[in-house]
Amino acid sequence: MKVLIAGASGSIGGECLAQCLAHPKISTVVAFVRRDLPVEVSSHPKLQCAKITDFAQWPEDLLEAHADAAGMIWAMGSYKGSRAVDVEYPLAFMRDMDRVLQSRPSRPRFGYVHLSGMFTRHDQDTKLWWLEYARKIRGLGEAKVLEFGNSNDVRWRVSVVRPGGVATEAIIGSRTLASMLGENWLVRIEELGAFMTYLAIDGGEEGAIIENARIVRKGRELLKTQ
Template sequence: MKVLIAGATGTIGSEALLHCLDNPQVTSVVAFARRPLAKDAQENTKLTTVLMEDFGEWPEDRLESVKDADAMIWALGTLDGDTTANLDYPMAFMSSFVRILQNKTALGSEGSEALSKFRFVYLSGQMVETDQSKGLHLISAARKIKSVFETEAIKFTEKHNELWQTLIVRPGGVLPKDTIATSVLGLVIGKNWSIRVEELGSFLAHLAVHGSKHRTFFENEDILNKAQQLRQGRDTSG
């Protein structure tokens, strides 16, 4: 299968990328990035990097080349509440790529596989706030704009339900890779409020590969429990 990823140069996106590359079910990964990826990732034969000047522009010929993709991991965004990065960019990809999927389905170019849903795995956050008028003390703008996107993404999915599945991942505080300090900090913050970056990356890759039959939203404890199952080899997909 082929997985797309936006934000692969970031801390979380790069971890999700590594897990995708390590997954034997993933045969191809296409990373959309503003700059080249780390050398060790670039050397992997599964990986293709597409350098982007503007994530708000998705030319048809560029998307045609990945029309056989099964999923996109969207790990691109900012904490300052910027509307362009957090709302316009992902919506631009969604509206552009769904047209490619519609054309593919209309032409029947992939036979029965053309009817399978494309999975859009969106990295959101635990404290997303739906009340746009509410005063918040902590990263207020980012929490509100992510909520706006989530709402728009659900509407989009309902409109294109036969082609599109949106999966929204809401982690708590993301901790560095496993160290003694990280373990202690995780205990202090608590299971419901924190997750290590390698656990989150593992979950994002898993969701891109397997999707979910019944759920759209995944909270921190859900992510952590699944990541621990994956690490222990007890995966029960779905």
Template sequence: MKVVLMGATGFVGREVLDQCLKNSSISAVVAVSRSDLQIVDPKLKVSIVDDKDFLKYPDSLLEDIKDADACLWCLGRNPSSEINEARKVCLDYTVTGLQAMTPTTTKDKDWRFRFIYLSGGAAERDQSKVLWFAQEYRHMRGQVENTILSHAKDNQNTLEVVIMRPGFVLAKQTSVRDTVRGLAPSVRVDILARAMIALVFDASGRQVVENNEIRELGA
């Protein structure tokens, strides 16, 4: 199986990449990145891109991701980011990427390209709902979910979208900070990565996977 990984230099993306490279059922990984990852592995192809390439995929990038079976999308911005930058990365980059990767034909009658999108438990899909914290950011993340699910519905013969909605993402080694965060809905980064990869192979019709199910899948 060939997978595309977006956001390989981030906290979650680094763990996903490590587990993909160790997974014997994954034969090739294309990591799309603005910089070299300094990792040598026979399964890994690093496709170096500029910021503009996330909004208009050049032929070289399309060639690298051609014939992929799935994409693990870990690219995003956190709530502390400036909202216009967050919108560009979380919404514009994601929608452009999904559109570029959506196949026009299937490999066989049971095959669909699987797009595993890392969202967050606080994302709000109801754009009219009043929120008491981070409203603009949470509505924007919900807008991403609405948009990619709508795109999947329009391309249901060739595409499946699965949205991951973890709570706080904790490090593998517990710190004092993570102990406090762990009192709220949370998941360790290695468990989240395992759950994302598990869904590449078998989504079983899931479209949205919340924190508790992520922990079960990755356990």
């Protein structure tokens, strides 16, 4: 089984990549990157790296070569909000890949997993008191990918993941805080990575939008069985 990933150089994308490479059902992981990944990662026998110079324009021959993938983990995003990164890039991939998928009507639906966040907002007119632009632009991107998936659901299975805070080893005290605040607010990065990997290959029963508590519970369950 093959899985695609965008955003593998980031912390969450990197964890998703590690989880995919360790998954026994996944034989190949294709990371779309602008620059080389660290050699200790790129040398993994399951990993292929495909260079992309412009995420707004996906070469048809590249997508044709990987149209046999089970799905895409889209872990690319911006911190302050970027219309290109948060809206245009994921939609460009979906539209370009959809043209390829249309020529393969007998294949299973393509699983697209979109990393969003707990505090995103679809309503572009509402007044927000903090991080207004970032939360709205991410919400717009989320709404657009869901709309695309609903309009093309014979070929696409779209899941939007909305974690709260993400606890990592690099952020001192974040794991203790995650235990204190509970599953509604924080998720450990390995739980999130395991959950997004699961969604890409066989998470079709989870629904379109998944909130933090479900990510935590299912992520813990998946890690215990690995």
